[in-house]
Amino acid sequence: MADIAPSLLSADFANLSEEIRKVENGGADYLHLDVMDGIFVPNITFGPPVIKMLKKITSIPFDVHLMIDKPERYIKDFVDAGADILTVHVEATTHLHRTIQEIKSYGIKAGISLNPATPLSSIECVLDDIDLILIMTVNPGFGGQSFINSMIDKIKRTRRMINESNKNILLEIDGGVKLDNALELSNLGVDILVAGSAIFGAEDITKRTMEFKDLFVK
Numbered sequence: 001m002a003d004i005a006p007s008l009l010s011a012d013f014a015n016l017s018e019e020i021r022k023v024e025n026g027g028a029d030y031l032h033l034d035v036m037d038g039i040f041v042p043n044i045t046f047g048p049p050v051i052k053m054l055k056k057i058t059s060i061p062f063d064v065h066l067m068i069d070k071p072e073r074y075i076k077d078f079v080d081a082g083a084d085i086l087t088v089h090v091e092a093t094t095h096l097h098r099t100i101q102e103i104k105s106y107g108i109k110a111g112i113s114l115n116p117a118t119p120l121s122s123i124e125c126v127l128d129d130i131d132l133i134l135i136m137t138v139n140p141g142f143g144g145q146s147f148i149n150s151m152i153d154k155i156k157r158t159r160r161m162i163n164e165s166n167k168n169i170l171l172e173i174d175g176g177v178k179l180d181n182a183l184e185l186s187n188l189g190v191d192i193l194v195a196g197s198a199i200f201g202a203e204d205i206t207k208r209t210m211e212f213k214d215l216f217v218k
Contacts, residue, residue: 001186001216002182002185002186002190002191002192002193002216003029003030003191003192003193004027004028004029004030004192004193004195004199004209004212004213005028005029005030005031005032005063005172005192005193005194005195006023006028006031006032006194006195006196006199006200006209007032007033007034007174007194007195007196007199007200008020008031008032008033008034008196008200009032009034009045009196010196010197010199010200010201011200012200016054017054017057019200019205020054020057020058020060021057021058022205022206022209023060023199023200023205023206023209024058024059024060025206025209026205026206026207026208026209026210026212026213027209027210027213028060028209029060029061029192030060030061030062030063030084030085030192031054031058031060031061031062031063032063032065032174032194032196033046033051033054033062033063033064033065033083034065034067034140035047035051035064035065035066035067035068035078036067036068036140037067037068037069039068039069040067040068040069040089040091040092041067041140047074047077048074048077048078048080048081049081051064051078051081051082051083052080052081052082054082055081055082061084061085062082062083062084062085063084063085063087063172063192063194064078064081064083064084064085064086064087065087065111065113065134065174066078066086066087066088066089066092067089067092067113067140068092069092070092070093070094071088071089071092071093071099072088072093072095072098072099072102075099075102075103075106076106079103079106079108083108084108084109085108085109085110085111085131085132086103086108086109086110086111087110087111087112087113087132087134087172088100088103088110088111088112088113089112089113089114089115089140090112090113090114090118090122090123091114091115091118096112096123096126097125097126097129100112100126100129100130101129104129104131109131109132109170110129110130110131110132111130111131111132111133111134111170111172112126112130112132112133112134113133113134113135113136113174114133114134114135114136115136115139115140116136116137116138116139116148116150116151116154120154120157120158120161124161127161127162127165127167127169128167130169131168131169131170132169132170132171132172132192133158133162133169133170133171133172134172134173134174135151135154135155135158135171135172135173135174136151136173136174136175137151137155137173137174137175137176137177138174138175138176140174140175145175145176146176147175147176147177147178147181148175148176151173152188155171155173155185155188155189155190156188156189158171159171159188159189159190162189163189170191170192171189171190171191171192172190172191172192172193172194173185173190173192173193173194174194175194177193177194177195177198178195178198179198179208179211179212179215182195182212182215183215183216186215186216193212195212198212199212
């Protein structure tokens, strides 16, 4: 059974508190916060001050995804803002192991994200140190994109890598997750499904969040 992490990237930024309340009422397991800097990805979103304010209005764990260049510069800022999981891109930091160790030194979960074209081999040497692997199933930077079908094999290989490592590592995917493919993706061994426009683009956001959750009710 997969957890659901609505992505705030697709929410109405003029009414964030209300949007968060809706997914919280729908049973969201995490709130996925995409931080973009306009350098690593071609978009700009928000930073620690906004996250710190949002942390005051909800008890949902914050899954903070840093799509920024040299994320090691801001780790403490995002920890102080309220990140419960802090994920960095393997492509964005020169000293990956050091960056992971700094995240974990603050007592929160450390995640590593891979772009669609980035091979799994790039994280083999840090499996002992991470808590989460995030596979991008679209090219990062914008919401509302279609799932890249060739990522199915990558998800399978990632699940196998985790199982063979005997480590307690969560597998998360982000991009193109919809009601009609969520169950299939969960059955591949995905632990966390990030859904943006499929939830925040719905007429009834609370109901749509519940529909995702109901997919996994036995």
